[in-house]
Amino acid sequence: MMNPSKTSRLPEPAADELAHSERLLQHLRETIAAHGPMPFSQYMERCLYAPGLGYYSAGKTKFGEAGDFVTAPELGDLFARCVAHAVQPVLAMLGGDADFLELGGGSGAFAEAALLALSENDALPRRYLILEPSADLRERQRERLGAVLPADVMARVAWIDRPPEENWRGILFANEVIDALPTTRFVIRHGEIYEEHVALDGEARLLRVDRPADALVASAVRHVERDLGREFEDGYRSEILPQLPYWMQAIAGSLEAGLMLFIDYGYVRREFYLPERQDGTLMAHYRHRAHNDPLFLPGLNDLTASVDFTALAEAGNSAGFDVAAYLSQAQFLISAGLQDVFERAYEQAADDTTRHHLAQQVRKLTMPDQMGDRFQAMLFARGLAALPLPVDLLAADQGGRL
Numbered sequence: 001m002m003n004p005s006k007t008s009r010l011p012e013p014a015a016d017e018l019a020h021s022e023r024l025l026q027h028l029r030e031t032i033a034a035h036g037p038m039p040f041s042q043y044m045e046r047c048l049y050a051p052g053l054g055y056y057s058a059g060k061t062k063f064g065e066a067g068d069f070v071t072a073p074e075l076g077d078l079f080a081r082c083v084a085h086a087v088q089p090v091l092a093m094l095g096g097d098a099d100f101l102e103l104g105g106g107s108g109a110f111a112e113a114a115l116l117a118l119s120e121n122d123a124l125p126r127r128y129l130i131l132e133p134s135a136d137l138r139e140r141q142r143e144r145l146g147a148v149l150p151a152d153v154m155a156r157v158a159w160i161d162r163p164p165e166e167n168w169r170g171i172l173f174a175n176e177v178i179d180a181l182p183t184t185r186f187v188i189r190h191g192e193i194y195e196e197h198v199a200l201d202g203e204a205r206l207l208r209v210d211r212p213a214d215a216l217v218a219s220a221v222r223h224v225e226r227d228l229g230r231e232f233e234d235g236y237r238s239e240i241l242p243q244l245p246y247w248m249q250a251i252a253g254s255l256e257a258g259l260m261l262f263i264d265y266g267y268v269r270r271e272f273y274l275p276e277r278q279d280g281t282l283m284a285h286y287r288h289r290a291h292n293d294p295l296f297l298p299g300l301n302d303l304t305a306s307v308d309f310t311a312l313a314e315a316g317n318s319a320g321f322d323v324a325a326y327l328s329q330a331q332f333l334i335s336a337g338l339q340d341v342f343e344r345a346y347e348q349a350a351d352d353t354t355r356h357h358l359a360q361q362v363r364k365l366t367m368p369d370q371m372g373d374r375f376q377a378m379l380f381a382r383g384l385a386a387l388p389l390p391v392d393l394l395a396a397d398q399g400g401r402l
Helices: 015-035 040-049 078-094 109-120 135-148 217-226 244-252 308-317 331-334 338-348 352-366 391-395
Strands: 098-105 129-130 157-160 168-175 185-191 191-198 206-212 235-242 255-267 283-287 290-291 302-304 324-326 376-381
Touching: 015 040, 015 098, 015 191, 040 185, 040 191, 040 302, 078 255, 078 331, 078 352, 098 109, 098 331, 098 376, 109 129, 135 157, 168 206, 168 376, 185 217, 185 308, 185 391, 191 217, 206 376, 217 235, 283 331, 308 376, 324 391, 331 338, 331 376, 331 391, 338 352
Parallel strands: 098 129, 098 168, 129 157, 168 255
Antiparallel strands: 185 191, 185 235, 191 206, 255 376, 283 290, 283 302, 324 376
């Protein structure tokens, strides 16, 4: 576990937060006591999504200044308006039966800004679907959108429990979704692959232990080694998503014609698995502070790992999609019309405070030391006769780096 001195610098949790974490901890202890050490991916899944106990399933504010982290849509409208501008020609080409599917709606900020932007341009999809596993977040999204959207726009919004089973056409959008997929942690010992598990010590405290990896995990790690042209050195520990191709097929298999857009923080494979990155990319986020102890206060931290975009491309390909473009978030937003979107908002701003806020949005979204280079955008296409994306966007494609 982490040195207490490192976690002692984190904000002190309130009594109700500690009680919440203790309830999840008790659930984890009972599961481990009954079934033995659990794979880290299962631990992460419980910490984030256990009904009524997980980080995304419970009622605390997650997004924005009052939460634990800020996503791009929380900064303001510019991000969502650029996404809407980029995909609008695809919606138009697909016609009146095109839908827009957002995976994990967060606070509802993206849906609000995107729908208003599409409505202004008379480019609304037939339906705006939100696949949101958290009942709590779903209710917050419903309240937010119901309060601000015109009735005819709100009538197009629907929440779904699982991906569409019927074939559909349109846009699938996911911002900061892949980083929250429960990740497998592996380590190399004497040339063999082990998988990280969470167990209990003699005093019922959580601790991490390594056990021989099963065939699925082992073959996924060996595939990465072959692709990199090197074997991982002894003691090398990192993350991998062996389930990603299956997840992609489940999420997008029924999208017969359209575009998928994933935006997240991460790297191409050779950068993700740099030799010096000896302990992977796993991070915990608590009240805008990042730390590296995933066992600290389970249920109160957002647990994430960076995305291997080469693996994401492979998963999209295996589901029948072509990579249409891969580029940094800054390049994506600029080529999707950020300058025009910003100037329009700047001209309409009511005061200097609003104008300053708009300038800060642009800085955070595009500067290399902020989100600009750390976040990447990957677009997939299938079943389209042409690819009506902005010319500058296609010109900025860095797919050759994958």
